[in-house]
Amino acid sequence: AQSVTQLDSQVPVFEEAPVELRCNYSSSVSVYLFWYVQYPNQGLQLLLKYLSGSTLVKGINGFEAEFNKSQTSFHLRKPSVHISDTAEYFCAVSRYTGKLIFGQGTTLQVKP
Amino acid sequence: EAGVAQSPRYKIIEKRQSVAFWCNPISGHATLYWYQQILGQGPKLLIQFQNNGVVDDSQLPKDRFSAERLKGVDSTLKIQPAKLEDSAVYLCASSLNGDTEAFFGQGTRLTVV
Numbered sequence: 001a002q003s004v005t006q007l008d009s010q011v012p013v014f015e016e017a018p019v020e021l022r023c024n025y026s027s028s029v030s031v032y033l034f035w036y037v038q039y040p041n042q043g044l045q046l047l048l049k050y051l052s053g054s055t056l057v058k059g060i061n062g063f064e065a066e067f068n069k070s071q072t073s074f075h076l077r078k079p080s081v082h083i084s085d086t087a088e089y090f091c092a093v094s095r096y097t098g099k100l101i102f103g104q105g106t107t108l109q110v111k112p
Numbered sequence: 113e114a115g116v117a118q119s120p121r122y123k124i125i126e127k128r129q130s131v132a133f134w135c136n137p138i139s140g141h142a143t144l145y146w147y148q149q150i151l152g153q154g155p156k157l158l159i160q161f162q163n164n165g166v167v168d169d170s171q172l173p174k175d176r177f178s179a180e181r182l183k184g185v186d187s188t189l190k191i192q193p194a195k196l197e198d199s200a201v202y203l204c205a206s207s208l209n210g211d212t213e214a215f216f217g218q219g220t221r222l223t224v225v
Contacts, residue, residue, distance in 0.1 A: 004154075036216075041218070041221075042218055042219075043116070043203055043205075043216035043217050043218045043219050044155070044203065044205075044216040045216070046213060049213070090154050090155070092154070098143060098145075098160065098207060098210040098211060098212075098214065099145070099157050099160055099168060100147075100155070100157065100214065101157075102154030102155050102156070103154050104152070104153055104154050105152075105153070105154050
């Protein structure tokens with residue numbers, strides 16, 4: 001079975017500062033990894049995904065994530081955040097790119 | 113391209129009542145998912161369809177929840193009778209097939225009082 005742990009429930013950060021949202025996963029088999037963003041009263045939007053190949057994955061809105069197999073981590077980073085990045089972020093795993101197992105979510109609060 | 117459509121957006125019912133949610137996936141998408149997202153938690157898969165067949169319903173509380181996708185296109189999720197702990201956002205998602213990216217609808221927020 002797979003599981004996902006997002007290490008921070010809330011991350012406050014000032015505008016234009018860098019941010020890292022941490023995600024660890026557990027699985028006995030190879031998995032695909034995803035980061036989704038959820039704005040208030042909206043559905044989930046895919047930020048980026050790791051299926052295979054380069055361990056550094058670039059996504060939309062300037063976000064990137066690095067797959068680290070030895071540490072079973074997939075942390076999300078952005079070098080400079082904007083107020084509009086304030087949202088809930090979910091890390092997820094899948095054995096196929098179908099059924100997703102989500103973490104608890106991290107609330108990113110960008111302050112002016 | 114139209115996205116995944118869900119209705120209603122919001123629903124308030126009393127416990128022990130029944131409720132139904134509707135989802136219209138992206139045209140041509142064979143795989144459809146229903147997720148339950150309780151406040152403060154990540155979404156949890158309730159059921160996955162491939163065309164009109166059920167692929168995974170292992171986490172669907174079958175004593176009160178049911179779902180169908182009779183013609184392999186749109187889908188309905190029903191709760192009967194509802195409990196207070198069913199208060200959540202119900203998200204529908206679809207993908208071209210079971211191994212491609214899933215696209216999510218805006219969800220239906222259910223409040224059971």
